[in-house]
Structure formats: C-alpha cells, structure tokens
Amino acid sequence: MRSYHLVPDTAAGMVVRRRPVPVPGAGEVLVRMRAASLGFRDVLVGEGDYPLPVSPGVVAGCEGAGDVVDVGAGAARFKPGDRVALTVFPDWLDGPFDVEHAAQLGTTRDGTLTEYAVVPESALVPVPDHLSHAEAAALPLTAVTAWNALTGGRRVLPGETVVATGTGGVALAVVQLAALAGAHVVVTTGDPGKAERLRALGAHAVVDRRGDWPAEVRTLTAGRGAALVVDVAGALGESVRAAAIGGEVAYVGYRVADAPTGPPVDVRALFDAGVRIRPLAVGSRAQFLELTRALAVHGVHPVLDREFAFDEAAEAYARHRSGQAFGKVVVTFPTGDRPASASDAEFPGNLSRELAGH
Known part of the structure; x- marks a missing residue:
C-alpha cells in the first residue's frame, strides 16, 4: 500500500512510501481508505505552527472515510463491507476534551492519506447511506467542529441569531446546521x-466583514446581538461586540490572515458584554455520531469544492491554499489493487510551500 508521510527534513516535506498492508489486532479494524479531505489544520501542521506535537514520519491527514475490510479479535461493532469515517481524536469518545485525548490522526498517530488504515473500532462511526465516501471524508474535522460549536455549549433555540465568520469549511457547516x-x-x-x-x-x-460587521449584526437583530458567534477567523474582539448579553462566542480560530494572533481584546469590554468565550477544537466520537444522525434525518450533504486523485495530492493542497475553494477539497483513492514498488518517492511538489496559505 501507499501512504503520504510527513518528513520535515526532506526538500518536499513529505514522501510517498510503500508498506505491507497492516493486520488489525485485538479490538482493531482494517479500513480500505476511499477518500480524505484537507483543512486549515493541515496548513498549521505544514507550517510547524500546530499546538499539538507532530511526529516525524507520521502518515498525514486527519479526515477520511473508507470501507471495512477486516476486523481483529473481539471487534464486533463493524463487519467487512461497512462504510465508516475515522474520528480525528481516536481516544476522545465522549465528554469534555482532556490531555488524555490529545493523540490525533496525522500528528502523533498515522492519519488518513494512506490506502489502508488500522484503527480502534471505537474510533470509527458509520457513514450515513445518503453520503458518498468523499462527502463522509469532509465531516470528521470541520463538520464535527461546527456541530460542537452549535451544541456543545449554549444550545441555540429556534429564532435566535447565529453568526458564522468567514466562508471556510467550518463556517459553511455552521450555516447548514444552524x-x-x-x-x-x-x-x-x-x-x-x-x-x-x-x-x-x-x-x-x-x-x-471588511466593514463594521458587528454593528451590522446588531442592526439585523434590533440591537440585541447574536446568541452565538462561531469565530473561525480569530477576530475575537469583533465577535464579542457582535454577541448578545448572555450569548456565547465559540472560538475556533486563533489566527488572522498571516498574523499569529488577533488584535488584543479590551477586558473591560469583555466583562461589560456578559459574553461567554468557549474555545473548542473538533469534538468527541459521541458528537460525531449525533452529527451523522442529524445529517441522515435531514438528508444534508456537506459542501465539496473539488475532488483530486490520490496521485494529485499536491494539486489538492495547492487548491486548498489558494483561498479560492468553496467547500472541502477532497483526495479520492483508487478502487482497484495496485502492485507495490520497492522505493519511496518524494511528495510531488514542495509541501511547505503548498501549505503556506489557505
């Protein structure tokens, strides 16, 4: 099988390696990957600006979906032929995030840009029947983050105002789900x-957003402000101004453009606003399951921008970093078996360059 591995000391930053197909152990499942998607998280990993550790040589990517082809001893939740999506944090099953859940696909554990993956059965969720593999691959990071933003804190009531900042993958999912x-x-x-x-x-x-958008939000809400602002752009001070008293800012982003942080926030203004700030990243397996049930009931499809073949991963990264994508950029995998090669190959294109923007 072929996998894309992060190797920062190479010119390209990533190499394609061929390895034997792994065998699932006790409680594990072997998944033939069918699709993986890209997100801003991959930009941060490529820039060396990710807040969690990244192991050199790890298989890249954290979002993906595929088909179960084998199960290990004691694994009973899935059977060969089941379509599944992988959770970003395999150990985060439910409840609040803690340091014990920090192991993540594509950073400290092998990720999704591989033709086969072995994962604990507890780290998988069933794919709704109405979704393709490519659509399912668009869910684990961005859509689960959006679901967490909308349901993990102050739950939004019908008729209340929700603001999504920007038009990235998380924001588009927030629009659909809200x-x-x-x-x-x-x-x-x-x-x-x-x-x-x-x-x-x-x-x-x-x-x-280039104007005084918090003032516009207040105009649209007769001066009350939004019950929830999902801040993906890192403009925390503006999000606080747009939120209602007793409202919440779900703080997903911490960067503005190329700056490492946003403008400082006036602590007096923060106190006077009476707004709760809830930093969050992704969500648990339980939240992922809630999301898939909601999508299935309503027949909702995530927004996809373009699909690229496995050998076109460099082009997929370039499309993502161009800023022109509307929806998720997805890498799809070949469906037939391919003969293995004895040698590794450098990733086609300079990954550090490809991931320099979004």
Whole structure:
C-alpha cells in the first residue's frame, strides 16, 4: 500500500512510501481508505505552527472515510463491507476534551492519506447511506467542529441569531446546521460573490466583514446581538461586540490572515458584554455520531469544492491554499489493487510551500 508521510527534513516535506498492508489486532479494524479531505489544520501542521506535537514520519491527514475490510479479535461493532469515517481524536469518545485525548490522526498517530488504515473500532462511526465516501471524508474535522460549536455549549433555540465568520469549511457547516436548528443565520465574508451560494445553504443574511460587521449584526437583530458567534477567523474582539448579553462566542480560530494572533481584546469590554468565550477544537466520537444522525434525518450533504486523485495530492493542497475553494477539497483513492514498488518517492511538489496559505 501507499501512504503520504510527513518528513520535515526532506526538500518536499513529505514522501510517498510503500508498506505491507497492516493486520488489525485485538479490538482493531482494517479500513480500505476511499477518500480524505484537507483543512486549515493541515496548513498549521505544514507550517510547524500546530499546538499539538507532530511526529516525524507520521502518515498525514486527519479526515477520511473508507470501507471495512477486516476486523481483529473481539471487534464486533463493524463487519467487512461497512462504510465508516475515522474520528480525528481516536481516544476522545465522549465528554469534555482532556490531555488524555490529545493523540490525533496525522500528528502523533498515522492519519488518513494512506490506502489502508488500522484503527480502534471505537474510533470509527458509520457513514450515513445518503453520503458518498468523499462527502463522509469532509465531516470528521470541520463538520464535527461546527456541530460542537452549535451544541456543545449554549444550545441555540429556534429564532435566535447565529453568526458564522468567514466562508471556510467550518463556517459553511455552521450555516447548514444552524439553519436546520431553525436559527437566523448570518455569515461574514470578504467576497460578495459568495453571497448567493451562502444563501442557498441557509444563510438569511450575508455581511461584508471588511466593514463594521458587528454593528451590522446588531442592526439585523434590533440591537440585541447574536446568541452565538462561531469565530473561525480569530477576530475575537469583533465577535464579542457582535454577541448578545448572555450569548456565547465559540472560538475556533486563533489566527488572522498571516498574523499569529488577533488584535488584543479590551477586558473591560469583555466583562461589560456578559459574553461567554468557549474555545473548542473538533469534538468527541459521541458528537460525531449525533452529527451523522442529524445529517441522515435531514438528508444534508456537506459542501465539496473539488475532488483530486490520490496521485494529485499536491494539486489538492495547492487548491486548498489558494483561498479560492468553496467547500472541502477532497483526495479520492483508487478502487482497484495496485502492485507495490520497492522505493519511496518524494511528495510531488514542495509541501511547505503548498501549505503556506489557505
């Protein structure tokens, strides 16, 4: 089988290696990967700016889906032929995140850019019947993060206002899911050309983030502000101004453009706002299962931008970093068996360059 491995001391930053197909151990499942998707997290890993450790040589990628082909002793949740998606944090089954859950695919554990993966059966969720493998691969990081933002803290009531900042993968999932919950959905964007597509996903209003968008949000809410602001762009001070008293800012992003941090937040303004700040990243397996059930009931499909073949991973990274993608960039894998080669090959293209933006 072939896998993409992070090797920072090489010119490309990644190599393709061929290895024997692994055998699942007790409680484990062997998955033939069918698709993997890319996100801003991959940008941070490539830049060496990720807050969690990254092991050299680890298989890249944290989002993926495939088919069960074998199960180890004692594994009873899945059988060969089942379609499954992998959880980003395999040890985070339920409850709040803790340091014991920090092991992550694509950083300290082998990830999803591989033709076969062995994972604990507890780290898998069934793929809803209405989703393709490519769509399922778009869920584990961005969509689960959006679900956590909407349900893990202050749950949004029908008719309340939810703001999603930006038009990245998390924000698009927030728009879709918040609309399902009956919320009044507002999206900020610097590209007015995306407005119609955002409305088609469920947004009720689209606000230009290059202006005073918190003031616009307050105008749209008769001065009350938003019950929930999902901050993916890192503009925490602006998000606080847009939130209602007793509201919440689900803080997903901590960077603004190329700056390592956003502008400082006035602590007096933060106190006076009466707003709860809840930092979050991804979600547990239990939250992933809740998400898939909701998607199945409502027949919702995640937004995909483009699909690339396994050998076109460099082009997929370039598309993601271009900033032109609307939805998830997905790498799909060959469906037939391929003969193994004895040698490794450098990743086609300079990964450090490819991941320099998003």
